[in-house]
Amino acid sequence: MDIPLQIAFHRAEKSDWAEEEIRARVAKLQTFYDRIVGCRVTVDQRARNVEGTLPPVVRIEISLPGIAPLVVAYEPDRLQHKYQSPDLGNAINDAFGIAERRLSLLKESREGRGKGADHDxxxxxxxxxxxxxxxxxxxxxxxxxxxxxxxxxxxxxxxxxxxxxxxxxxxxxxxxxxxxxxxxxxxxxxxx
CATH class of the missing domain: 2.40.50.140 (Nucleic acid-binding proteins)
Structure with a gap:
């Protein structure tokens, strides 16, 4: 990456394990698409409930050459439908899973661009x-x-x-x- 990875925690307690996991997942993203220019990951605890069970929002912004940034924001309500007790680990895992799929699709579409002039x-x-x-x-x-x-x-x-x-x-x-x-x-x- 041309621009160093940026990780920010807003209204959420900074966690060393979470930061290490984010760094590892960003490195894995580069195996899906090696032309990533930069990446910014934000962990934001937007809301809290009485039980303290609302997971934070994990937002990933991936800068790519020649196109608008790819943005993934995994909202807490989606996690609550998927997991009984969602946490930051689930939020990170699911957000990066979506980013990996979207980068794979982007790579496939870009590689397919030259295969046929009228494929679209x-x-x-x-x-x-x-x-x-x-x-x-x-x-x-x-x-x-x-x-x-x-x-x-x-x-x-x-x-x-x-x-x-x-x-x-x-x-x-x-x-x-x-x-x-x-x-x-x-x-x-x-x-x-």
């Missing part, structure tokens, strides 16, 4: 730029069904993000991100 053609849709916010590096596309899809500047594969205007036609691939559906692999449609 069956998943590609035509849409229009509905809203564009160049200063915030994102916009929204209008789908043929009339829905709205978020897209980030880094999702542009062809065309200039700063020259996009409302109404411009684009091709895109729809994927599911952390917060729901989004547009990726955005290309400006050829003008006739």
């Amino acid at each position: 053609s069956q998943n590609q849709f035509l849409g229009q730029v509905a809203q564009i916010y160049p200063e915030e590096d994102h916009g929204f596309l209008l789908t043929k069904e009339g829905g709205s899809l978020y897209f980030h500047r880094n999702a542009m594969l062809q065309g200039d993000f700063d020259k996009l205007r409302v109404g411009d036609e684009v091709h895109y691939v729809e994927e599911v991100g952390d917060t729901g559906p989004l547009a990726t692999k955005v290309r400006v449609a050829a003008t006739r």
Whole structure:
């Protein structure tokens, strides 16, 4: 990693074993994807209940070249559904498990990118730029069904993000991100 690992404990007692476990899990992440630029892990005890059984939130932010950071935030309610007595160890394990799966998927998709020029053609849709916010590096596309899809500047594969205007036609691939559906692999449609 170009940037040293950052570990922070907010409203949670700092623990040597937890820090060692986080360091070991970050080292393991690098075996899944060796182009990680940096990683920041935050352990935050946002809430407490009377019994003191709410586990902390473990948030992992992985910086990667050429794309927006990959962020995993494992919330306490998900742990409580999964474990009878969730603790920090469960939170760390589950958050890093998700990060490992997402990095593996990213690696597979990047390796598959050069295998066929039209491998996304069956998943590609035509849409229009509905809203564009160049200063915030994102916009929204209008789908043929009339829905709205978020897209980030880094999702542009062809065309200039700063020259996009409302109404411009684009091709895109729809994927599911952390917060729901989004547009990726955005290309400006050829003008006739």
